[in-house]
Amino acid sequence: MACGDERCKMADGSNATKTSAPRTSLPARPAEPRRLRGEPWLATVAVLFTLAQLVLVRPDLGLGWDETVYVSQVSGHVPAAYFSAPRSRGISFLVAPIASWSDSTVLLRIYLAVLSGLALYFALRVWRGHFRPGVLALAGALFASLWVTLFYGLQAMPNYWVAIGALACVGCFLRARAKARDRAAWWGLFAGAALMACMRPMDAVYVVLPLLVLALRRPRLLAVLVVGLVAGAGEWVIEAYTSYGGLAQRLSDASAIQGGLGWHLAVVDQLRSLGGRTLCRPCTGSVPNPAVTLWWFALPLLAVLGAVVAVRARRALPVLLPGACAVTAAVPYLFLIGYAAPRFLLPAYALLALPVAEGLAHLVTAPARRAGRTLAVGLVAVGLAGHLGVQYVVLEHTVHSSAASRADWARTATALHALGVRQPCLLSGYDAVPIAYYTGCGSAQTAGHDASTSVAELTRAAHRTSFAVLAPPGRRAPAYARTWPDERVGVLRAYVAPDAQRGR
Template sequence: MFYASAAMPNHYTAMGAVGAVGLFLRSRQSPVTCAGVVGGLALATLMRPNDGVALGVPLLAAALLVPTWRSRSRVLAVLGGLGAGALPWIVEAYARFGGVRARLTAASEVQGDLRPLLSLVHHLTVMDGPLLCRPCDGDTVRPLSAEWWLVLPLLVSAGLWSVRAGNRDTRREHQGGLPRPGTTPLRACLLATVAALSVALPYLALVPYAAPRFLAPTHALLTPAAALGVLALVDVTRASHRPRIGLTALGLALAGHLAVQLPLAHTNAGIQAGARGDWALVAEVLHEHGVGGGPHTDRSPRSGTHPPCVLRGNTSVIPVAYVAGCFPGRAGDAPRRPTALVLREAEPPPWARSWPRHRVPDTYAPGWVVHVRP
């Protein structure tokens, strides 16, 4: 939930993924259920096309190959969700980039040249910050902060073990008769786990940097199995010869986990609050020099005494422009079009070096400077 209030796609991708997988697993596929699968996959694909495809592949394979889930409605729902989410992306690819291949090439360049690699160490590094590790060469892994990467697989494994044991008990109960067909808890957890790993694989094997939010859909899909793992550990502990000792150990483990994670969350929340405060301070300086006038709507800045303004810069252009009531400049814009440049620890380009320069005081991150076009 750390990213839920941010204008980033990963939280919405995670919610769409959980909804799509959960509804896919329902034994009876009604029109409403199929519509939910379409909607969840469409949301995930619209937000992150690569995540949507990685999620759709195991679902489509399950709908085609696994007898329990083999049905025309599931296949059509998965294909419909992928198509509905990918269509706007494809249209934009031809409208702005000249085609799908050109857009994929441009995306690879922006992401630092996607290629086969192993970035697991980078994902271990970002567990204690920075929230965007790009590049990650100057940071190191703190084993204590990376304990989540050890705890989560253990809990998922315990959850799978517990539902497998439950399946064995069910088969014993049905000896002499056939069990009712349908989605068993084991099959459901296995498919969710496979889908989670499928979504994580591109980030671990292709992207040369890391951020915790990249794996939000993976964590969301693994949560049910991990929760079952927690319940299984509690049940095993209660059934042991010394349940008090076992429950105390589990309580200490939970306290240790919170002791590691809560300070990290508090620290990173403070960093984000400071960064957002800087945007407001930059906007104040812009307003003092006649640029902007308040946050804008989806179509145009709020009405005021100043005409619409355009900002460009080297960092955080979109949020600063929103707070200032301006439009963010695009890479293809003419170089002299922006009303102002917002730079941090950077010199202006040659065509803007004569523009009036205004420092932004009292910022959380130093080095903010505004250059206003005369």
């Protein structure tokens, strides 16, 4: 083909020196590998999350009631507390590397804070192919800055780890669905499902419901997801048959302990708990100040905005799927149980953070004019700053009140030691489970959710070991202990078996 224009002459370079002005060439900057894109952002979020836990929650915070149950299962320093039907041993396995040889709460908290930061980093990293680095880092920061995330990240409790498993599982599901050769995604899908099921089996099932629906026509995806759930919940199911009378009986007992699963409108209860109540049961009192709950109402609105933006951009699934899993994860705690705890919704918060970040990013980048964009950035910045301030205030209040109750348990334990209640020993009665851990004793109850023995067995135990029954002011001791010497221990009264007092 004949060619007479200037472009053809340039193509073979014959007139290159005549038609192009001389210029100094600079060495080209190597392109950043895709796998490293956004890494500093995610690492920064994870490091700041770890440091915030250690500074704001503090590693010297004593163990809470549920924590003492989980830690005692693997502790080499105290007898294992009764393990009720709803509980799963995943968190006990997680703390075993420290709790099995050390009774230091500070060391355990530092270990969990570092581990939770690393876990957040890797769970966010899964999503790099679906969200811009800044949006993904914002999602991580939004989740990590919630007071409930900061408070429970370094605690021996399962809910944060269900959230991390959910984040990793959904992200790996999308990656494996898009690229069957991505081996890391398949292993991540299995591990995320197994982590959730190991920590809280029923939570895991609710989280993955949308994934199961999408995987119905993908046998390999479905198989890996189900195998992950079975692997994580296997120990819980086996234990159901060895210790609880079978799977159906354990599920029934777990439902009874939780007040009976069924229609319960717990939305208002969750609102009441946002003011820093770690357990709202019974959930009475007023809803916190609107400034404290405003973020909770903004959350679904921003998530919907993010979903709309994603649909318009023809990248709906990476935004809609975590939103759908967040909804199914939240349903049982909003509509099926009659009480509330803010930690129950941590998996939903982790998953909703992705569409929420997408919505916020759209707000600050959508306005075409510079003035509109500046205004949007200013409003979002002010809103986020106010949100962070509210989260800090609630966190500080929660830490202070929790530390006070745990200090009371420690003082009661010291007073019991002074009365001669020392290892090997046994406690029963009011708050016996956590106080037993602080005292170094075992615990046993004849009634309630932690009922594990009979009055006759406790009476016999009183002759064999150091034993005390705890009662709050104004409440009488059980009949078998009313003739025992009693003394005040903290705010409680301790009825100490005579055999225990002889050891003073």
